[in-house]
Amino acid sequence: MSTETAPRAFGEVGRRDTRQRRALREHLAMSDSFVSAQQLYDDLRAGGDKVGLATVYRTLQAMTEAGEVDAVRTDDGETLYRKCGPRHHHHLVCRSCGVAIEIDGPGVERWAAKAAADNGFTEVTHVVELFGLCADCSA
Amino acid sequence: MSTETAPRAFGEVGRRDTRQRRALREHLAMSDSFVSAQQLYDDLRAGGDKVGLATVYRTLQAMTEAGEVDAVRTDDGETLYRKCGPRHHHHLVCRSCGVAIEIDGPGVERWAAKAAADNGFTEVTHVVELFGLCADCSA
């Protein structure tokens, strides 16, 4: 017998619980700002955690695919990551400090779906993000 | 006297009318699909136009800043360009062939503005694009 069951063990991503993944998850859980992989790498190192840059990138990518974190692309091509709530939402992100607010747009979802249907498009995904300067950074 | 007036001469971008810029503009005017700089470069070369890659990038960037063309970023980091109508609009873009339809979303504009205001954000811009498979590519 001994049929293999779901291999998932600890965290959501991957099957093994490593010091590096724990550090990353903890760091992300503490912040409500979007951060880049580089930034995260620097922060972890500064905090005494020994992590490789490749691991940061790999884990972040895996977490994104697993839906554990959200990712947005900045105008200059950097990808920023954030631990978000589980429901579908969009973001209002500060270009200066990265702080983000989750917002939902029920109308946007409907609008997107209708536009897709009206034009015969299938497998449509939408990218809907707001970038600006938060109250603090506006001052 | 002889006060300098607006230096703009021919096209919208830059002040000189060159063979390369003409070729680029013509090519863009003929297509309603989004294309990458690389693609554009290959197409122009294949069509007999001698253009340098740097020039394609430079011109496309300038045209984008001037509002002469629209640009969207794909998931894999490429920037695609398209000659669009003058009014503010969003896009429904085919992931496979690049063909795009201009759509407007009055509700989206209002929603974005309200979210920004409600949260004290200033200088807010929105990125709202729909990606899918067009009717042809769906088959």
Next chain:
DNA sequence: CACTAGTTTGATAACGGTTCTCATTCTAGA
């Protein structure tokens, strides 16, 4: 038409963020 100042071009090097490589380390279950 000839001349020239200053813009534009293009081959190529450099850049920056991200992904790949692969030998070594570590985890989790037996």
Next chain:
DNA sequence: TCTAGAATGAGAACCGTTATCAAACTAGTG
């Protein structure tokens, strides 16, 4: 305690894009 194989990390490779800078070209001027 052992071990299979998952995970790590230093550095190389990658890839779209931008910078460099001498040569070519444009658009006025005389």
